[in-house]
Amino acid sequence: MPNDATQAPLSEAFLNTCGAALPADRFLTDPADCLPYGSDNSRRTMLPQAVAIPTSESEVQAIVRACADHQVPLTTRGRATNTVGGTVPVQQGLILSMERMNRLLRMAADDRYAEVEPGMLNADLQKIAGEHGFFWPPDPTSAAYCSIGGNLGCNASGPRAVKYGTCRENTLGITAVDGQGRLLKTGVYTTKGVVGYDLTRLLVGSEGTLGIITSAVLKLTPVPAAKATVRAIYDGIEPAARAIARIMAQPETPCALEFIDRNAIAAIRAGARGTQVDLPDNAGAMLMIEVDGSPHALQAAIDAVSEAASGDGLVELRQATGAEEIAALWATRKALSPALRHIASKKINEDVVVPVSRLPELISGLDELSAQHNVHIVNFGHAGNGNMHTNLLGEPEDMDRMHRCLDDVFDLVLRLDGTLSGEHGVGIEKRPFIEREIPAASLDVMYEMKRVFDPKGILNPGKMLPDRTA
Amino acid sequence: MPNDATQAPLSEAFLNTCGAALPADRFLTDPADCLPYGSDNSRRTMLPQAVAIPTSESEVQAIVRACADHQVPLTTRGRATNTVGGTVPVQQGLILSMERMNRLLRMAADDRYAEVEPGMLNADLQKIAGEHGFFWPPDPTSAAYCSIGGNLGCNASGPRAVKYGTCRENTLGITAVDGQGRLLKTGVYTTKGVVGYDLTRLLVGSEGTLGIITSAVLKLTPVPAAKATVRAIYDGIEPAARAIARIMAQPETPCALEFIDRNAIAAIRAGARGTQVDLPDNAGAMLMIEVDGSPHALQAAIDAVSEAASGDGLVELRQATGAEEIAALWATRKALSPALRHIASKKINEDVVVPVSRLPELISGLDELSAQHNVHIVNFGHAGNGNMHTNLLGEPEDMDRMHRCLDDVFDLVLRLDGTLSGEHGVGIEKRPFIEREIPAASLDVMYEMKRVFDPKGILNPGKMLPDRTA
Structure with a gap:
């Protein structure tokens, strides 16, 4: 209602x-x-x-x-x-x-960019780009039904960001209407350009509070010729967190490095309702590591990430290179989201980020907070960026406890040099916490910037920056 | 004086x-x-x-x-x-x-970043990062004696940008003092972060007009294990320009794709003063193509770029994989800058950019302008980004003609969807032209932004944005 x-x-x-x-x-x-x-x-x-x-x-x-x-x-x-x-x-x-402004304005494959209207679905862009041998790196889980404009507004990314970057690294220019109705053209059609201030990245991630994107020039990346997946299972969370740090410290950057914790594994088992789950009994955490590139280099990449993944606490390591084998390995991971729905009726789904070397501290800190507040926490996420989807689960009557726990989660993340959101954005949910992360002077500048683009304060009011009487 | x-x-x-x-x-x-x-x-x-x-x-x-x-x-x-x-x-x-603020504040190899003061030289950072197996992608020609702060102020880049991006793609956060003396902390220590507006990229490339960078968190990239060079020589400029477009349209992105034209080759021959120059007689343009990556993939990468480089007008193609062989291939290219000094006493050195598929049109257009204005033009540059260092050469008495020619060069570049500067910046030199590239409404926003950071207009006055009575 x-x-x-x-x-x-x-x-x-x-x-x-x-x-x-x-x-x-x-x-x-x-x-x-x-x-x-x-x-x-x-x-x-x-x-x-x-x-x-x-x-x-x-x-x-x-x-x-x-x-x-x-x-x-x-x-x-x-x-x-x-x-x-x-x-x-x-x-x-x-x-x-923006649903009806969904046209492709220009496909410039030779120049590695596509110009699109914001209502185009992410998946539709990927299909068009794919026909030319390219892709656009941002790939949120909702790619099939989310729009490019929304992706840009939130600087959404997804698993491939670990190798290919977020929207900010994959957008060359934008046309937008600001809160005064001015049509702003920003950026360039090229991968270099230093004339004037960078309004493009300022608009990306501004959650519709500075302007309305009416078209965007998106940088395309060639589809790699080959891809392989390594699945590594550990007997606990901390050995997995240490493995993530080792993988990211070596030169073969994976194109996805996804993590799920012990509670997530338990959720998958529960969701399977007695059918066989393809996981060893003592699985305490799982990494899905994807590498891509030239077919000639693929085995070397698999070997490099497999070696980095190996260490104390490794229970099982499997490699897959064929499409079917890869799909089979990912099936277990993909069972997680549906399974989570059955655990509890309320879920606070966060996407905190810490530097990868701090992941072991984050994970052990979350364990302590879970015990202290008696809140069930399930962690999974884009570990290569240190981006953890921390899910606090419970029933309606647990919400107060869950929110107190969340408060402590944010403090923990900031103590570890992290940030409160990696890709979901601030919206309404994280507004009360923004002042903990952003120092007062930087926040002052953001309010002043908001007034430049939107002096009447009409654009997406009540979002992102906390209310201020100014 | x-x-x-x-x-x-x-x-x-x-x-x-x-x-x-x-x-x-x-x-x-x-x-x-x-x-x-x-x-x-x-x-x-x-x-x-x-x-x-x-x-x-x-x-x-x-x-x-x-x-x-x-x-x-x-x-x-x-x-x-x-x-x-x-x-x-x-x-x-x-x-x-900022020369004395040149310290390394933190080397976080496990987290792939370094935090430095702005006075640190680019080369000093590369040395420190190299000891940990990393590099920072921006590498202007002046890397040995230019500072990181200057690099960030101009969004400087150099040849590696074609694969690894510019400063904007390789900076995670900044601390800066604005024109009111406020200390602004921007960005994050992670590769993802969407809390608040992106002030980091706004400060990068602002040429000291918005704030003074006092420290920066720089994203590091692992040093690739192997590198190879391919040199391709063409009988004219247009076949070389078409080869550039073919190379950038295939998936093996080179880590450098440098171009020199017929006049540059003539300058090298003249500079050699009778000693042997390692170039075929009918050389009309040269591409230096560098690829890097896993040793296992290197030959495949060489083959892919060599195939794309081959076509009508190719005179000679040579590949080098050993360090000495590579150095020998680059020696000819490196003789260019010293040689240019002897051609004429006055030089206007531009760094225009066009989408790579428009390079043939740019090159033929520049040829026409050279004839029309009777100005000697030498072109070389970072062709993979479409970034051309267009040098207009002459004597003091030719300067009027050279400036009229430059005016037409800028019009040509903008007609081809290009930008007036890829990495040198606007400074004093390009201020009179900025209104041709940036539409009035976007420029209005930039002036308003300038007033947010620097209401008294004390920071680097007379640079970048043209004077306005506001």
């Missing part, structure tokens, strides 16, 4: 301006039509008062100007796979849904 | 404040002591009225606050290898020389 409305009704003047800018089937005001646009994957909901579905830059500009003139909150939405409430219209107002 | 002074003498109050913050041997006001700090590699000079040589963040803050309070222009200087006048104190005032 949506929360209570707090915003005054939209004015006639505003409705008329928007209605003149967009046809009726792309400017919705009936609550029944608007409701589906009010929630995202955070499972929070707020009823928007209107939904605009633009198909061009100039329509975006018209709607933004109307919102600025009438002080109407505007929340931009891709496909709402965000887990931190980033696209929930907490102050109601208008949802700008 | 320095230009005429235009600034009023520094006030007693300002001198006393700075004198209290720094000992006499690190706060210079005698013109004879200050003069060496007034020029950079652009060969422009302006006498600074004072030079401050801080050794700590708090000293930097004290000097910046004094400059802000007394409205004294402040130009930050690393080792002044900048070619566009970036560190020339055009409005006199104070030079802040």
Whole structure:
């Protein structure tokens, strides 16, 4: 159910301006039509008062100007796979849904870039790029149904970031409309360019609070000719954490280095409901290590990461190079997410990051916090970046305890030189904690920057930067 | 000779404040002591009225606050290898020389980063990182004597950027003092992080106009185990340009892809003064292609780039894998820079960039402009990024013609979706052209951003953004 409305009704003047800018089937005001646009994957909901579905830059500009003139909150939405409430219209107002701006504007394979509208799905881009022998490195779990615009807004990444980087390293330029309705063109069509300030990376990861991306020039990477997977199983979490640090300290950077802990393994076994799980009995942690590159170099890469993965506590190490074998090895890992749903009805899913050498301390610290707060914690994640999806699980009546535990988790992460979010973003969920990570002077600059792009404060209000009376 | 002074003498109050913050041997006001700090590699000079040589963040803050309070222009200087006048104190005032803040703060090999002060030389960092099996990808030609702070200020890169990226892709975090004396901490110690706006990349490439970098967390890359070079010689420039596009369209990305044109080859022959030059008589363009990686994959990489390099107009192709053989192949290319000094007494050295598929058009367009303006043009550069060092050569009396030609060169580059500078920066030299590349609304945002960081306009005035009465 949506929360209570707090915003005054939209004015006639505003409705008329928007209605003149967009046809009726792309400017919705009936609550029944608007409701589906009010929630995202955070499972929070707020009823928007209107939904605009633009198909061009100039329509975006018209709607933004109307919102600025009438002080109407505007929340931009891709496909709402965000887990931190980033696209929930907490102050109601208008949802700008980019779903219809989903065209490929240019495929420049010879120049290794694609120019796309923000509503294109990540998977659709991968398909188009793949036909030319390329891919775009960001690959969140939701790739099949999340939009490029949302990826850029959150600087989303996924497992391949360990070798190929995040959105920031794979975006050359952006066109965006700021909170004043100005159309901003940033960046270049080339892999080098130093004329003017870097507004491109500033917009990436700004969660729709600085501008609305209307197109993006994405850097493409050639698809590697070969790929192999190594699965390493350890008798406990700390030997696995030490193995991660060893793998990242040697030159063969894997293209994925995924980790799951003992509790995750237990969840997989429970989820299997008695059927055979392809894991040794004493499995206490598992690493999935993927390497890619030239077929000639693949065995050497497998050997290098296998050697680094080997050490005290290793229970089993398996290598797979064929597509079927690889799929079989990953099947166990892929059983985790569905299995987690059955453990508890409430889940706080974090994505903290620490330098890889601090992972053993993080893991042992989380163990202590789990015991201290009596909260069930399941850890898995993109270990090569030190990015841990720490899941706090419980029932509705445990939520207070879970939140106290989370508070301590964040302190632990910051003590280890880490950051509160690697790829999910701040949204609503992490706003109360942002001041712990970002020093006051840097935060001051961010508020001032926000005022440059959005002096009326209409863009995605209630997200990212905590409220301040300024 | 320095230009005429235009600034009023520094006030007693300002001198006393700075004198209290720094000992006499690190706060210079005698013109004879200050003069060496007034020029950079652009060969422009302006006498600074004072030079401050801080050794700590708090000293930097004290000097910046004094400059802000007394409205004294402040130009930050690393080792002044900048070619566009970036560190020339055009409005006199104070030079802040970072030469003594050159310490390694932390070497975190296990976490693939180094934290350094900005005065450290690029080469010194490479040496330290190399002892741990790592390198920092940016490697400008001046690496032996340029500072990390200067590299970051200009987003400098060099040949390896084609595979490993520029400073922006290889910097995790920064500490900087802004024009109000605020100490800003940006970024993270990890390869992922999405909390707050990306101030790190905003400071990188801002040419000292937004803040003074006091330390940086640099992402390190493992040194590849093996390296090989392929030299390809063509009978003309256009077949070489087409080969570059073919090489960049296939998956084996070279770690350097350098180009020199027919006039550059002629310069090398002239510079050799009758001694034998290791080039076929009909050489009209040369590519130096370097690949690196696992020793097992090296031959496959050599074969792949050699195949892509082959085509119409190829005159000779040679491969080298041993260190001595590689050095011999590079010797011809390295003879170019000294040789260029003998051709003409005046040189305008640009570093324009176009998408690689547009290189043939760029090269033929430059040929036409050379004929049209009767200006000798020599082209070489980092072809894999489409980054061409276009050198306009002549005598003092030709400078007007050379500048008219340059004007047309910039128009040509922008018509080809390119950018005016790939790595040298804007500085003084390219300020008059910045409005041709950056649309008015984006430029407005940059001015507003400048006011956030530096409301008094004291940081490196007269550089990058054109003057505006705002």
